[in-house]
Amino acid sequence: MEEAVTPSDRDRLEDLCRLMRTWILESTHAAGSGHPTSSLSAVELMAGLFFTGQLHYDPSDPDYANNDRVIFSKGHASPLLYALWAAADQIDEDDLLTYRDFNSPLEGHPTRRFELAEAATGSLGQGLSIGVGKALSAKRLDRLPCRTYVLLGDSEMAEGSQWEAVQIAAHYGLDNLVGLLDVNRLGQRGPTQFGHDLRAYQQRLEAFGWNVELVEDGHDLERVETALAFAQKASGRPTMVVAKTLKGRGVSFLEDEEGWHGKALDEDQLKRALDEIGGVDRSLRGEIARPERIEFAEPAKEQPAGDVEYALGDQVATRDGYGSALCRIAPLFPGLVALDGEVSNSTRAKAFREEHPDRFFEMFIAEQNMAGVALGMALRGKTPFVSTFAAFLTRAFDQVRMSVHSGAGINFVGSHAGVSIGQDGPSQMGLEDLAMFRLLPGSTVLYPSDAVSTERLVEAMAREPGVCYLRTTRGDTPVIYEGDEEFPIGGCKVLRHSDRDIGVIVAAGVTLHEALAAHDTLRERGVAVRVIDLYSVKPLDAETLRLAAEATGFVLTVEDHYPEGGLGEAVASALADHPAPVFCMAVDHRPRSGEPERLRDEEGISANAIVNMVSNLASTMQPNFR
């Protein structure tokens, strides 16, 4: 516990709050947009955290491992975030007026372009999961005493992802996690479901196993401090400080009024507001307590990974390759952790769970929170691998999308891809995953066809920055590569090749084996085709594809995925300036339960379907290609 705050300190802090209010109004006025009222409600909550010795943070060393962490889950309160750091003397007052400018790191909602922002937020209901990831890292992996604080809005408590995070934080007993719930009663278009009923939140949070500190007046700095001090004493449970606040607090015509969400003040309104706030001492700054400088345990050393050992022709599912790869490379990446959504026996993350229980985190059936926790861990320097069925990663699309703006490296692994899972039916079939992950700026999308390429690509992912995705297959496929084969990201493998090839088949994963079988059948019929394993769907080896297209008559893509946005469209758009026509075979109608082989046949992505397609194309081609 810190020294008690004296009354004169509190007067000073109140002055600082008035200065921050001024900055909030000025910066949003200068930008002509932003959320001043949503910022004003949380001024005392956050000032009470930052400037009373509760928060421990060294701004000159944001990455210092034992810093506390502060996440603005209500990212639209960014003017307050920047005002806080200006009050902590980390942003020049003038720079606050660049808020929302193209060249300013002070974006409309925080991103990691502002380095003191702990994570990019702005899609509501995500910050608590990220906080769980950071708190879990500190408690279970780094074993550090630092705390994670998350500022939450009341409206965003309607997001289910919050309750996923609430639940998992209680499950892991994260007493180093503190939420600050800014109950300002008003959402964007009007009152929230519970208005100022603090007990509605208390009841729910306590039922979910949290300690709750109620603050009946969230603008009373003394009460805020007391609540935060109690939060530090909580043991075995996370704490939520639930504070009644007023949106627009401090300006009479904004305070608790509807119709002011996300609106900057005009010239005249600003003048009236600043008059009300009164003169401020613009030189005032607050002091943040520094974290304890502790002796860190010697970090785990990198040890070499084992060899990849499979015999050609062995039947091994790529999901098994994934589980095996995690175990194999674990010594090489001491920061590697695995998270799974209650299906580790299916995704095969189980193998890692059994070998490294301390580095495995069961996230239960709550994919949104799982993605957020992984992001929080990645931002604390870990290398997370996140697995569930490919289909269920769609559940976390918003979290995955947002993680790009936090700039961290996260590895997602989706098993049970495509109609090839068979009888379980369409709800369990990942048919959108390649498209979903391709969409993200800077993402990497990998789709191995055998255990060896899976092993190699898992290792490559662990080194790759940004969001990476690996797609695995449920059923066994034969090993087609030697254990020491290299699989650089952005490459591909030309597996079958002759001077007489009339076209090139591009496939990956399960359809690569269909393509190889089709190649053999066609060869028996005197038709030569090239076959490319496009294991790296993004980035994609456009040059090799282009050369193959130019050397042959057509490109035929085959994928166990819907036609849109997947492997076929990736190839079609890479070759859209046109060396040769591209034809795409994909799952083009709603699938159903059935035998995998039957389903591939029905959807036109089987070896048979490829043979028929190539035969048709051959018959319509120029004579010199026949």
Added chain:
Amino acid sequence: MEEAVTPSDRDRLEDLCRLMRTWILESTHAAGSGHPTSSLSAVELMAGLFFTGQLHYDPSDPDYANNDRVIFSKGHASPLLYALWAAADQIDEDDLLTYRDFNSPLEGHPTRRFELAEAATGSLGQGLSIGVGKALSAKRLDRLPCRTYVLLGDSEMAEGSQWEAVQIAAHYGLDNLVGLLDVNRLGQRGPTQFGHDLRAYQQRLEAFGWNVELVEDGHDLERVETALAFAQKASGRPTMVVAKTLKGRGVSFLEDEEGWHGKALDEDQLKRALDEIGGVDRSLRGEIARPERIEFAEPAKEQPAGDVEYALGDQVATRDGYGSALCRIAPLFPGLVALDGEVSNSTRAKAFREEHPDRFFEMFIAEQNMAGVALGMALRGKTPFVSTFAAFLTRAFDQVRMSVHSGAGINFVGSHAGVSIGQDGPSQMGLEDLAMFRLLPGSTVLYPSDAVSTERLVEAMAREPGVCYLRTTRGDTPVIYEGDEEFPIGGCKVLRHSDRDIGVIVAAGVTLHEALAAHDTLRERGVAVRVIDLYSVKPLDAETLRLAAEATGFVLTVEDHYPEGGLGEAVASALADHPAPVFCMAVDHRPRSGEPERLRDEEGISANAIVNMVSNLASTMQPNFR
């Protein structure tokens, strides 16, 4: 209340439960896969609902409006679903053995190919939202006394979407909604977070405003019946029957044992299990009570919609066109309802909310549940329009994906598309939406550029089956079409055209206006290009695109969306068999806050960027095209 069940009735019902257990084991054995143990735990819960006069349903008329509804949120318990309907004499015993066959409607997880399944389920945590949609339809729209029952698994209570549904059901006081929570303690890979601690669920649900009926032995039919009877008496609140059950109940070597999730019995195991269950009377069938045949109020009559009235050149945001269109066509579609995720002032659904408060449903910031509720309403014959920021629809991708398998018509509307929203920054920018909605089998993706086309397309969507998506823009754009222009789905508009066009620019929405401006600048420079408004991104008018491509030298697509899976790849893949090269301009690096014009420039999707691109292409083209 029904007549009390007599002891001999109960004996009969116990025999029927044994018969259903037999069928569950036999059908999964025949399929060689499936989830017998997850089905066995809920036999009494569901038999107690179906065959004791609690459920009111006319199987000969599944669409009868006053039928109760039963949703299997734990879709993997499909063997029980089919066994129940066999016990109700609606499936032949022999047909149970076709379970999971390609030609059988009895899919691995229920889809609407089995017509007594109320919704497709199998991605966990979705059924309760669908149930809320049905219960809300009955209570608030159709004003019918029927009830909606949802069978839930304990593992899936970890999904945040469940708590979104729990919360909204309480908010709307849905006392016609009853959940049956099958607490069988075991998830897929092991114990759930709370095991058999019924109170953990009770506490949470009561805190969220539900009535809870605990059943300490969920295999005791009398207790199940009593709980269900109490549920029927609940007023103003939904009820959850929380029942302690045993996974694999009825077979000693399966009962409460780990390692049996999703496993069918082999020949020998089946024999042992059936021996334990003992002889069954295979002719036994249960009786489902019939619903009250009531006089329905005269359905609202279709009234003509008003005219579309804008003046050419008027500056109107397409999101305003959306709000206006909903109000305009409301008389034409009496079943039209609107749902919004607490941003109706931004999406402009507000206009409809104000004119038709009885047909508008505030869903708060909980997009997953919103999509599920819309599906439930659609399955009850409503025409839902669902709006939020395009970016936040990614939150509901799994629900949207699943709704395809329920085959209902839902209209999604995403506002604030693209970098054109400007200063709010990347978290609020919809840049993945076109790709996400294009991915779905049978989906329709529309992107209007002015208020008139928006009005027309909203009307077209309301008539279109399947999942439809409309993308709107935040800022104003000029009206470029006359009010009576037609916009058929699957069409496009050739807006600029000459015999000397060297290429064709394909754009939609905000970039269409950039393309038109570029066209004018280029014309001044003596360069003629064609301009196409591709307002229907899917289905897409490939023929018109092809003709334009053949008549000119190149196709240039421009979109305010990431490059993958959107308009550009749609065009590239439609023209992949190659009349002319396709070049795509899109948001190809991580965007940030800034002025919309500046951002379009930086991302290379502005009029300037188009002019530069076309000039470059012109200079490299064959002389006859220059």
